[in-house]
Amino acid sequence: xxxxxxxxxxxxxxxxxxxxxxxxxxxxxxxxxxxxxxxxxxxxxxxxxxxxxxxxxxxxxxxxxxxxxxxxxxxxxxxxxxxxxxxxxxxxxxxxxxxxxxxxxxxxxxxxxxxxxxxxxxxxxxxxxxxxx
Amino acid sequence: xxxxxxxxxxxxxxxxxxxxxxxxxxxxxxxxxxxxxxxxxxxxxxxxxxxxxxxxxxxxxxxxxxxxxxxxxxxxxxxxxxxxxxxxxxxxxxxxxxxxxxxxxxxxxxxxxxxxxxxxxxxxxxxxxxxxx
Amino acid sequence: xxxxxxxxxxxxxxxxxxxxxxxxxxxxxxxxxxxxxxxxxxxxxxxxxxxxxxxxxxxxxxxxxxxxxxxxxxxxxxxxxxxxxxxxxxxxxxxxxxxxxxxxxxxxxxxxxxxxxxxxxxxxxxxxxxxxx
Amino acid sequence: xxxxxxxxxxxxxxxxxxxxxxxxxxxxxxxxxxxxxxxxxxxxxxxxxxxxxxxxxxxxxxxxxxxxxxxxxxxxxxxxxxxxxxxxxxxxxxxxxxxxxxxxxxxxxxxxxxxxxxxxxxxxxxxxxxxxx
Numbered sequence: 001x002x003x004x005x006x007x008x009x010x011x012x013x014x015x016x017x018x019x020x021x022x023x024x025x026x027x028x029x030x031x032x033x034x035x036x037x038x039x040x041x042x043x044x045x046x047x048x049x050x051x052x053x054x055x056x057x058x059x060x061x062x063x064x065x066x067x068x069x070x071x072x073x074x075x076x077x078x079x080x081x082x083x084x085x086x087x088x089x090x091x092x093x094x095x096x097x098x099x100x101x102x103x104x105x106x107x108x109x110x111x112x113x114x115x116x117x118x119x120x121x122x123x124x125x126x127x128x129x130x131x132x133x
Numbered sequence: 134x135x136x137x138x139x140x141x142x143x144x145x146x147x148x149x150x151x152x153x154x155x156x157x158x159x160x161x162x163x164x165x166x167x168x169x170x171x172x173x174x175x176x177x178x179x180x181x182x183x184x185x186x187x188x189x190x191x192x193x194x195x196x197x198x199x200x201x202x203x204x205x206x207x208x209x210x211x212x213x214x215x216x217x218x219x220x221x222x223x224x225x226x227x228x229x230x231x232x233x234x235x236x237x238x239x240x241x242x243x244x245x246x247x248x249x250x251x252x253x254x255x256x257x258x259x260x261x262x263x264x265x266x
Numbered sequence: 267x268x269x270x271x272x273x274x275x276x277x278x279x280x281x282x283x284x285x286x287x288x289x290x291x292x293x294x295x296x297x298x299x300x301x302x303x304x305x306x307x308x309x310x311x312x313x314x315x316x317x318x319x320x321x322x323x324x325x326x327x328x329x330x331x332x333x334x335x336x337x338x339x340x341x342x343x344x345x346x347x348x349x350x351x352x353x354x355x356x357x358x359x360x361x362x363x364x365x366x367x368x369x370x371x372x373x374x375x376x377x378x379x380x381x382x383x384x385x386x387x388x389x390x391x392x393x394x395x396x397x398x399x
Numbered sequence: 400x401x402x403x404x405x406x407x408x409x410x411x412x413x414x415x416x417x418x419x420x421x422x423x424x425x426x427x428x429x430x431x432x433x434x435x436x437x438x439x440x441x442x443x444x445x446x447x448x449x450x451x452x453x454x455x456x457x458x459x460x461x462x463x464x465x466x467x468x469x470x471x472x473x474x475x476x477x478x479x480x481x482x483x484x485x486x487x488x489x490x491x492x493x494x495x496x497x498x499x500x501x502x503x504x505x506x507x508x509x510x511x512x513x514x515x516x517x518x519x520x521x522x523x524x525x526x527x528x529x530x531x532x
Contacts, residue, residue, distance in 0.1 A: 008298055009308065010152055010291045014145035014201045016313060016446035020454040020505075021143065021423040025276045028420065032274055042275065043335050047180050047282060047415035055419040059458035065515070068147045069309050106419075116464070141431055142441065143424045149313035149446060153321040153372075154290040158409045161287065165407055175408065176468050180282035180415060188286040192325035198382070202442050239286075249331070276418055280411035280467045287409065313446050334413045 001037065001131070002075045003030035004095055007068055018066040024058055027090040027104045030074035038131060040124045051122055052113040060104040071095045080129045084118040085109045134170065134264070135208045136163035137228055140201055151199040157191055160223040160237045163207035171264060173257045182246060184255055190240040197234045204228045213262045217251040218242045267303065267397070268341045269296035270361055273334055284332040290324055293356040293370045296340040304397060306390045315379060317388055323373040330367045337361045346395045350384040351375045400436065400530070401474045402429035403494055406467055417465040423457055426489040426503045429473035437530060439523045448512065450521055455484075456506040463500045470494045479528045483517040484508045 005026055013019040032042060045053050066072065075091040085107065092102040110121045121129075138159055146152040165175060178186050199205065208224040218240065225235040243254045254262075271292055279285040298308060311319050332338065341357040351373065358368040376387045387395075404425055412418040431441060444452050465471065474490040484506065491501040509520045520528075 006299070006302070008295045009146045009148070010154065010294065012147035013142045014147070014149050014313075014445045015142070015451065015453070016147050016149075017453070019143055019424075020457055021420045021427065024420040024423065024457075025418075028276065029274045033272070036272070041335050043333075046334060046413045047280075052414065054414070054416070054464070055461060057458070057460050058419055058423075059456070061456050062454060065453070067309075068312060069307050139432070139435070141428045143427065147312045147446075148318065148320070150320070152291075153324055154287045154294065157287040157290065157324075158285075161409065162407045166405070169405070174468050176466075179280045179467060180413075185281065187281070187283070187331070188328060190325070190327050191286055191290075192323070194323050195321060198320070200442075201445060202440050275412045275414070276420065278413035279408045280413070280415050281408070282413050282415075285409055 001034040002073050003033045004071065004073050005029065007066060007070045007072065009068065012068050016067065018070075020060070020062070023062075023066065023092065023102060024060050024104060024106075026072075027060070027074060027092075027106065030076050030090060031088050031106065034076045034078075035128060038128050040128055045122075049113060051110060051119060053108045053110050053121075053125065055106050056109050057107040058105065060102060062102050064099065064101045066092075066101055072101065078129050078131075080126075081107070083120045086121065086125065086129055134167040135206050136166045137204065137206050138162065140199060140203045140205065142201060145201050149200065153193070153195070156195075156199065156225065156235060157193050157237060157239075159205075160193070160207060160225075160239065163209050163223060164221050164239065167209045167211075168261060171261050173261055178255075184243060184252060185246040186241045186243050186254075186258065188239050189242050191238065193235060193237040195235045197232065199225075199234055205234065211262050211264070213259075214240070216253045219254065219258065219262055267300040267343075268339050269299045270337065270339050271295065273332060273336045273338065275334060278334050282333065286326070286328070289328075289332065289358065289368060290326050290370060290372075292338075293326070293340060293358075293372065296342050296356060297354050297372065300342045300344075301394060304394050306394055311388075317376060317385060318379040319374045319376050319387075319391065321372050322375050324371065326368060326370040328368045330365065332358075332367055338367065344395050344397075346392075347373070349386045352387065352391065352395055400433040401472050402432045403470065403472050404428065406465060406469045406471065408467060411467050415466065417469075419459070419461065422461075422465065422491065422501060423459050423503060423505075425471075426459070426473060426491075426505065429475050429489060430487050430505065433475045433477075434527060437527050439527055444521075450509060450518060451512040452507045452509050452520075452524070454505050455508050457504065459501060459503040461501045463498065465491075465500055471500065477528050477530075479525075480506070482519045485520065485524065485528055
């Protein structure tokens with residue numbers, strides 16, 4: 001699954017490149033867009049839900065600079081880790097170039113938001129994790 | 134009431150100045166900080182509250198460029214408009230310079246979030262609107 | 267010209283709706299996307315250019331709440347104001363609903379960034395302003 | 400060195416907590432503020448400088464939820480890695496609670512932005528890395 005995105009002015013900073021945290025934000029956009037393509041919305045997992053899926057870890061490695069107007073492609077690869085946890089990997093290239101520009105990862109756990117205790121991932125997310133492309 | 138703030142990298146864009154919408158965001162920070170100084174938190178008016186205070190109008194005029202590292206001062210002047218509505222004005226200067234760099238305004242209405250119907254402003258906000266400095 | 271956009275988690279706030287300044291940011295995305303469709307990039311007008319096109323005024327009116335996952339359509343209407351100035355209007359609806367959710371406007375002037383003095387709009391922008399759909 | 404910060408509406412999302420990438424942004428604010436306390440501005444290292452210090456890696460671990468209005472303290476610990484590279488660690492607690500809420504890290508390299516090749520860190524940054532508190 002991939003998500004194409006043009007770098008907008010709001011994504012950049014005065015160093016003339018993408019602001020580092022904005023690329024993680026765009027990776028999350030890609031994650032949301034990929035869930036949507038398989039019919040899953042995060043809406044039921046937001047505030048006051050019986051089940052939330054917060055991020056417990058995120059990381060990103062930058063290999064080449066990304067500038068205003070660049071058309072990037074984010075390839076999203078979700079991975080099952082355990083009954084309560086999964087990871088999503090993000091390969092950032094340009095649409096027109098095969099080189100890796102950045103690599104990112106987010107790890108998500110399923111919790112009961114009232115008790116702040118882990119619980120099994122919802123079946124919709126489990127089905128998405130089984131999708132292999 | 135005023136709020137001092139240094140312009141951070143995240144506030145800027147590749148044009149080398151503050152991103153226009155970021156300054157409105159910083160004005161809202163100033164509004165939140167001023168409410169806090171008088172003991173008011175927006176927390177009770179967030180999601181699933183019996184009373185919400187959404188912004189119905191915002192505007193900003195830029196008079197001089199604001200750069201990375203600039204230390205700005207935002208003077209916040211709230212104004213009562215009606216039983217259900219108030220405005221907040223923002224004068225943006227630098228800490229060290231009297232000239233106006235920007236002027237902004239936000240208009241807020243009090244609503245019942247379930248019925249999406251106007252209701253009287255909460256007494257805490259009314260008290261804040263009475264504060265004249 | 268229009269631009270379709272899904273509201274992402276990063277666009278929302280703890281009130282459960284779109285953060286007010288984020289919608290202005292998304293309007294600017296729409297402006298950038300519309301320029302691109304007619305072959306214009308803002309890249310030459312960014313830092314250290316001989317000509318910059320900063321925003322001198324922005325405003326937005328919210329008429330209906332916009333939530334996470336909403337698919338919005340932004341119809342962009344640019345308007346010539348003078349040799350050195352133009353405005354862009356934004357009508358925000360949902361893709362599936364004709365009602366107006368918000369209305370926004372940005373005003374841009376062309377300046378010589380070194381002298382901070384007005385200069386005539388570049389021909390590419392003038393051509394875009396002539397585009398009537 | 401530490402930096403205190405109140406969580407603002409713009410930092411949160413519709414899940415009712417801080418948006419994950421916003422906390423990395425706030426860590427960068429803390430890094431900028433700590434540099435400033437020792438008299439260093441990032442301004443000379445921004446666009447068109449002879450020396451840039453981009454982030455090549457960032458990571459964050461979330462241990463407890465952070466909500467709107469929370470007053471957090473970010474303790475910044477810079478660390479020399481090599482002549483061309485340093486790391487900055489961020490311990491996120493609340494001002495009023497000793498427990499760790501999150502831990503983050505950014506890794507920065509010094510490059511010649513034209514040649515995109517590594518070069519020694521500037522002396523100002525080297526001096527900051529020697530500061531041990």
